[in-house]
Amino acid sequence: MAPVSATVRDVARLAGVSPSTVSRALARPEMISAETRGRVLEAARALDWVPNRLARSLTRGSTENIAVVVPDIVNPFFPPLIRGGQQEAWRRGFSVLLGDSNEDAARELHVANELAAQVDGLLLMSSRLPAREILELRERCEVVVVNRVVRGVSGVVIDTAPSARRAVRHLVGAGHDAVHYVSGPADSWSNKQRVAAVQAACDASGTACHVLAPSVGAFERGRACVDDLLAAGATAVLAYDDITALGIVAGLADRDVRVPGDVAVIGCDDIPMAGQLGLATIGAPFDSVGAAAAGLLIEQIARRAGGAPRRSRLVRVPSTLFLRRTAGPAPAGGPALSGEGAAMPARSRRSPRARA
Amino acid sequence: MAPVSATVRDVARLAGVSPSTVSRALARPEMISAETRGRVLEAARALDWVPNRLARSLTRGSTENIAVVVPDIVNPFFPPLIRGGQQEAWRRGFSVLLGDSNEDAARELHVANELAAQVDGLLLMSSRLPAREILELRERCEVVVVNRVVRGVSGVVIDTAPSARRAVRHLVGAGHDAVHYVSGPADSWSNKQRVAAVQAACDASGTACHVLAPSVGAFERGRACVDDLLAAGATAVLAYDDITALGIVAGLADRDVRVPGDVAVIGCDDIPMAGQLGLATIGAPFDSVGAAAAGLLIEQIARRAGGAPRRSRLVRVPSTLFLRRTAGPAPAGGPALSGEGAAMPARSRRSPRARA
DNA sequence: TCCGAAGCTGCAACCGGTTGCACGGTAGCC
DNA sequence: GGCTACCGTGCAACCGGTTGCAGCTTCGGA
Numbered sequence: 001m002a003p004v005s006a007t008v009r010d011v012a013r014l015a016g017v018s019p020s021t022v023s024r025a026l027a028r029p030e031m032i033s034a035e036t037r038g039r040v041l042e043a044a045r046a047l048d049w050v051p052n053r054l055a056r057s058l059t060r061g062s063t064e065n066i067a068v069v070v071p072d073i074v075n076p077f078f079p080p081l082i083r084g085g086q087q088e089a090w091r092r093g094f095s096v097l098l099g100d101s102n103e104d105a106a107r108e109l110h111v112a113n114e115l116a117a118q119v120d121g122l123l124l125m126s127s128r129l130p131a132r133e134i135l136e137l138r139e140r141c142e143v144v145v146v147n148r149v150v151r152g153v154s155g156v157v158i159d160t161a162p163s164a165r166r167a168v169r170h171l172v173g174a175g176h177d178a179v180h181y182v183s184g185p186a187d188s189w190s191n192k193q194r195v196a197a198v199q200a201a202c203d204a205s206g207t208a209c210h211v212l213a214p215s216v217g218a219f220e221r222g223r224a225c226v227d228d229l230l231a232a233g234a235t236a237v238l239a240y241d242d243i244t245a246l247g248i249v250a251g252l253a254d255r256d257v258r259v260p261g262d263v264a265v266i267g268c269d270d271i272p273m274a275g276q277l278g279l280a281t282i283g284a285p286f287d288s289v290g291a292a293a294a295g296l297l298i299e300q301i302a303r304r305a306g307g308a309p310r311r312s313r314l315v316r317v318p319s320t321l322f323l324r325r326t327a328g329p330a331p332a333g334g335p336a337l338s339g340e341g342a343a344m345p346a347r348s349r350r351s352p353r354a355r356a
Numbered sequence: 357m358a359p360v361s362a363t364v365r366d367v368a369r370l371a372g373v374s375p376s377t378v379s380r381a382l383a384r385p386e387m388i389s390a391e392t393r394g395r396v397l398e399a400a401r402a403l404d405w406v407p408n409r410l411a412r413s414l415t416r417g418s419t420e421n422i423a424v425v426v427p428d429i430v431n432p433f434f435p436p437l438i439r440g441g442q443q444e445a446w447r448r449g450f451s452v453l454l455g456d457s458n459e460d461a462a463r464e465l466h467v468a469n470e471l472a473a474q475v476d477g478l479l480l481m482s483s484r485l486p487a488r489e490i491l492e493l494r495e496r497c498e499v500v501v502v503n504r505v506v507r508g509v510s511g512v513v514i515d516t517a518p519s520a521r522r523a524v525r526h527l528v529g530a531g532h533d534a535v536h537y538v539s540g541p542a543d544s545w546s547n548k549q550r551v552a553a554v555q556a557a558c559d560a561s562g563t564a565c566h567v568l569a570p571s572v573g574a575f576e577r578g579r580a581c582v583d584d585l586l587a588a589g590a591t592a593v594l595a596y597d598d599i600t601a602l603g604i605v606a607g608l609a610d611r612d613v614r615v616p617g618d619v620a621v622i623g624c625d626d627i628p629m630a631g632q633l634g635l636a637t638i639g640a641p642f643d644s645v646g647a648a649a650a651g652l653l654i655e656q657i658a659r660r661a662g663g664a665p666r667r668s669r670l671v672r673v674p675s676t677l678f679l680r681r682t683a684g685p686a687p688a689g690g691p692a693l694s695g696e697g698a699a700m701p702a703r704s705r706r707s708p709r710a711r712a
Numbered sequence: 713t714c715c716g717a718a719g720c721t722g723c724a725a726c727c728g729g730t731t732g733c734a735c736g737g738t739a740g741c742c
Numbered sequence: 743g744g745c746t747a748c749c750g751t752g753c754a755a756c757c758g759g760t761t762g763c764a765g766c767t768t769c770g771g772a
Contacts, residue, residue, distance in 0.1 A: 007728055018752045023730055033750060053474050054419070055728035058410050059757045068454075073439050074628065079430045086429070086456050090467075095474065098424075098454040100442050111446075118409050118451065219632065250632055272430065273629050276575065276606055363758055374722045379760055389720060411758035415727045 006047040015043035066297055067115035068123045069099040076271040084290025085123055092298050109133055116140045121297040128187045142304060144297040148189040154312040156293040161197035163282040163321040167266050168201035174328050176236035179207055182225055183214035184240030191240050198238055222247025235263055242267035242274050242281050260328035270322060278325030289317050362403035371399035422653055423471035424479045425455040432627040437481055440646025448654050465489055472496045477653040484543045498660060500653040504545040510668045512649040517553035519638040519677040523622050524557035530684050532592035535563055538581055539570035540596030547596055554594055578603020591619055598623035598630050598637050616684035626678060634681030645673050
């Protein structure tokens with residue numbers, strides 16, 4: 001803490017006014033004559049004074065802080081979201097507290113509760129909390145969820161369904177007659193969404209759809225299910241996220257199964273490394289998602305402070321399918337979809353053999 | 357913010373004591389009779405009261421918050437550090453504010469200043485700030501630097517030099533007669549350290565050492581310098597960090613140069629993906645580094661609060677060399693160093709041809 | 713029995729701004 | 743000229759805990 005910072009009273013004395021005038025010179029300029037205001041500002045500058053945030057928060061009842069809670073900051077899916085939220089918050093004069101739930105709902109609740117006491121709003125990313133708990137948190141401060149939909153609570157979601165449909169169409173067009181989806185964490189909302197989207201897409205194109213039960217760990221989840229996939233005769237795999245997909249790719253490599261020659265793999269999230277590894281995936285502008293969420297949250301905080309009634313909004317951000325090496329070549333004559341060229345090891349040079 | 361939380365006075369009234377007694381029942385239990393204390397705690401529980409952090413901070417002059425400032429949260433090097441720091445802070449009852457400097461010293465200064473006003477301590481990770489600025493920040497709150505050494509300021513550094521020496525010995529043992537080091541950001545402290553370590557190691561083993569001037573961007577920095585590397589006849593490359601190393605690997609693949617057959621590549625940081633990609637690198641227990649730094653910071657805060665004089669400590673954390681696929685095989689008879697087996701695409705199956 | 717020490721507890725001021733209300737002064741209006 | 747309206751400013755209370763100091767008990771020792 002600053003050792004001996006000036007206070008309002010110091011500034012007031014120097015400017016020859018009362019503390020209230022100093023306070024108002026900043027908070028309600030229109031209430032103060034231009035001349036007095038000038039004197040106050042000058043005195044403040046001379047003493048190098050800025051109002052103490054804590055004291056201000058205490059009376060105003062608002063902290064100008066928000067908290068971002070994520071399941072695991074090491075999961076590369078989250079840092080871009082956090083950065084986006086951070087920058088937007090900063091732009092609007094808010095600071096960001098960080099909470100990590102370690103993928104655990106109980107811990108998430110604890111962390112969120114603790115943080116709720118010292119911020120104006122909570123940004124819950126990929127929350128594992130039951131809707132009831134989230135609604136309860138909202139009694140204590142504003143809440144916006146990301147990658148989750150809770151009735152009555154504002155949220156930002158990435159709309160992966162259209163991309164999932166395209167992915168299925170791509171795979172079907174390439175000759176695969178069944179799609180295997182490898183699930184993520186059981187309590188993950190987006191996992192449920194993706195299962196539904198893939199199933200719907202398969203139904204629409206009359207393709208068989210198999211869903212593999214979730215297991216724990218990210219990379220290992222993928223690697224561990226490879227035997228099941230091969231036993232089931234899978235040739236086209238969609239995975240819950242990129243880490244899982246990379247685990248699958250690694251597991252397939254362990255068994256000398258070629259990707260995409262024998263099995264095509266598509267992940268989800270477009271983590272920074274994905275493009276460089278040639279991993280096909282579904283991505284989105286994550287910085288913008290984070291920023292949108294923070295913006296939404298701060299607007300809600302402002303509205304609430306203004307006494308306006310609560311109103312929840314749901315923002316959908318479109319996703320993009322990146323067809324890269326692991327997805328196999330597009331069917332002849334099919335529409336070319338987006339995706340930078342694969343760029344990893346020599347492998348990307350060889351054009352993978354199309355499935356028989 | 358909590359809508360209508362109870363206050364000390366409410367609790368005091370219910371317990372039939374004065375507000376001061378309530379306050380002391382929590383902060384100075386030994387001053388209060390067991391019986392009174394019991395009544396107070398019960399009343400507090402009944403009203404579901406916890407002391408307001410803001411109000412407490414205002415009088416106590418401490419916030420129980422620390423801030424972590426990183427150059428770029430999306431750089432996979434930082435999330436493990438942040439998580440470690442976060443958990444340790446949390447364990448000790450501190451919350452964490454997050455600042456992102458976007459790799460820019462001016463912005464870092466601004467962010468740090470802003471945060472310094474609302475926390476008890478600052479954790480600067482891979483700070484780009486001139487030492488003078490850091491010392492100045494320390495006038496306003498406690499500071500601990502990570503991955504940086506500033507005289508008079510506590511810090512935690514990863515000791516990469518021994519691993520760099522080993523890496524050079526490995527390469528020399530494998531027959532390479534020169535080592536090329538690809539620099540990172542010009543103002544990065546750890547880059548300077550690594551240049552020095554590599555040069556020293558080369559000198560010690562009588563090997564030529566070439567340092568490539570830094571350029572911007574991470575992955576692209578690596579990719580862009582490949583032509584220079586090849587023109588210089590490089591066969592063994594050490595890179596500032598893993599992202600740069602991956603860029604180099606990608607650039608080499610673009611030109612059909614085999615890794616490690618024609619060129620061996622070793623990175624630094626052991627980012628989560630490195631093991632899975634078979635990238636040789638220098639790693640460290642980053643969670644512990646973050647935790648150690650947070651612990652150091654909080655201890656300093658406590659000591660300072662106790663009125664004890666400042667004392668700066670420097671903690672060195674040892675690093676580990678992971679020799680994986682891209683480093684090429686160990687020379688026959690050489691000591692086998694650590695490193696899990698490579699696990700990415702079929703490539704890892706083929707044993708790379710040793711350099712002629 | 714009296715005195716001093718020690719243990720609890722309450723009073724009131726304080727941390728540093730903020731804000732409802734009242735007051736003095738000036739201007740506009742009839 | 744008197745009255746009202748409004749503007750600019752200060753007073754004092756307040757946000758919610760914390761803490762120095764003093765007062766009251768109780769207890770031990772002389």
